[in-house]
Amino acid sequence: MEDERINIFVIKHKQALDNHLCPECGMIMQEAQRSDESGFVFVWWECPRDNCWGQWLEKKASVMSVA
Numbered sequence: 001m002e003d004e005r006i007n008i009f010v011i012k013h014k015q016a017l018d019n020h021l022c023p024e025c026g027m028i029m030q031e032a033q034r035s036d037e038s039g040f041v042f043v044w045w046e047c048p049r050d051n052c053w054g055q056w057l058e059k060k061a062s063v064m065s066v067a
Contacts, residue, residue: 017058022047024054036062 047054
């Protein structure tokens with residue numbers, strides 16, 4: 001039973017991240033800040049809903065174009 005609840009949590013968390021949904025309330029997150037550092041892009045996401053403090057930092061590899 002505990003393993004099943006953990007699996008459901010992991011699936012829901014991944015869906016929230018993939019769709020940029022607030023982990024607290026489910027609202028669509030807004031990009032608050034972005035920076036490029038050492039080959040990575042860091043994006044800070046915040047929930048726009050009043051009285052919700054949902055947020056997260058996303059780290060992804062920078063995409064370099066080939067000329």
